Amino acid sequence: MGSFSLVHWLILGVILVLVLGGGRFSNMMGDVAKGIKQFKKGMAEEDEPVRDPSRIETKKAAEPVVEVQAEKLREDR
Template sequence: MGSFSLVHWLIFGVIAILVLGGGRFSNMMGDVAKGIKQFKKGMAEEDETPPSRLESKRADTVIDAERERARDADR
């Protein structure tokens, strides 16, 4: 009672094409296809992710070995 069968959907599709016209329906489906292609292209491009806090902390800290030895010797 609540769902439609395949025949109902086919009849609905034919009526929709008749009401909207074949060219208009074709243009809409072309626009949908272009949107899907653009979405896939956007997903395929690599996004540069920001480094995690640990990685950025390591990158900011420059360790000078001689300076560290001198500091340790002073203690």
């Protein structure tokens, strides 16, 4: 009495298709498939490019703040 039989589920499915419409249901499934493809594509891409360990990158040393401020004071006088 508390469970649905196969006939009940089929009738419910037909009613849902009639209410939602066949095109709307297929559009929803198409959107779900696109979302899954985008997720897989995002997982396959590398987050950060691999750097060549033999290449040494040099950075310009930052000027000390005290010296820069002292030069500005000299220019103002």
